[in-house]
Amino acid sequence: MDTEFIKIFLAFLVLMNPFSALGLFLNLTKNYSVADRRKVAQIACTTIFVTIAFFALLGEFLLKFLGISIGSFQVAGGILVFLIAISMMNGDGNPVKPNEEDIEIKTTLTASAVVPLAIPMMIGPGGISTVIIYSSRPGGWFETVAIIAAGLFISLFCYSGLMAAGRLSRFLGNTGLNILSRVMGMLLAAVAVEITINGLKAILPYVMS
Template sequence: MEHWTEYTRFITSLVVIMDPFMAIPIFLTMTKGYTPRDRARVVRIAVFTVAATLIVSALSGEGLLAFMGTSLGSFRVGGGIVLFIMALAMLQARVDPVRTTPHEEEIASGLTSIAVVPLAIPLLAGPGAMSTVVIGMQRSTAPYHEIMIVLSILLVAVVLWLVLSLAVPIGKRLGDIGLNILNRIFGLILAAIAVEVISNGIKQLFPILVS
């Protein structure tokens, strides 16, 4: 089994990548006029969808890469580029098109629809989060590693549930300026994570660089 710090690092990376604080303004806008009970239901559906999507991605990632004939190194480079694009958008305090598009926000209607698209997919469980769990699952072949990754995803889902459940008081307390500051801090951390993912992928593609 990997050292426990590897899993805390994985959890931190996943929380930063999904950035639930960035989703608060969108969540509040799309659920405007909803009762607290309806909002709570949207949160439950969204969090369940995120957890299920990431667990399926993690467990099927190796087979999917093999089916496409793609190496883990190239997937790391590609995933790192996606993360870096997301980081640049977060540093500018805006929602990047990798996460969601205006069209996806326009077609969302109804509790379930809003919770699944665009809140859960692709706003939270987008390409960046999916590539992160696939890479995380392939980091080790140690016993119980897969279980630890799944448990880590479930723990992140609990964090998402807490943040979204408290979206109204958090939004009021922080305001737009506070949320933008948090997004920029998360963006800076994500940029550093993206660079490391890309560099590890390049080293795997070109082993001569390590020697």
């Protein structure tokens, strides 16, 4: 389970790439007090954890309810994640996440923390698809516990990153963030290939029969 936890955590880390949300967080909270900034970070990261836990527990049930095979969803999800990875390696960022200039800022602190900061800026369609894919693999409750535990740790990691957003942005700069995004994209491509291969293994016997 330790190895599985690490793999899932790294998949979340490279897909969510919390560093990409630093600019939005600073923009959202530029006129807030330190206490309010902390509250925004707490609400956003709690939303991330709840989203991951929800789809980890109910993801496989949703697929069965919609009549979608696990293999088909793995292939589709792997392709989506791979396209995100290619875009990140090209320096275009995550294509399924909004640009900061296109985001409508909500008037209340809680609303802004949930949407757009947590969803979809930090955990979007790619992240949710990945949670469902991992939750639908054989492994029973051990797999579900590993996903939820990884979700808790990535949420805490995101919280730490948001609280240090100002220092990290100054330290990394635009060049550092761009390089980091490209490295994340390379790692994400490897995750996407693994997901797609597992999906093909699941559906090919049915296709060939």
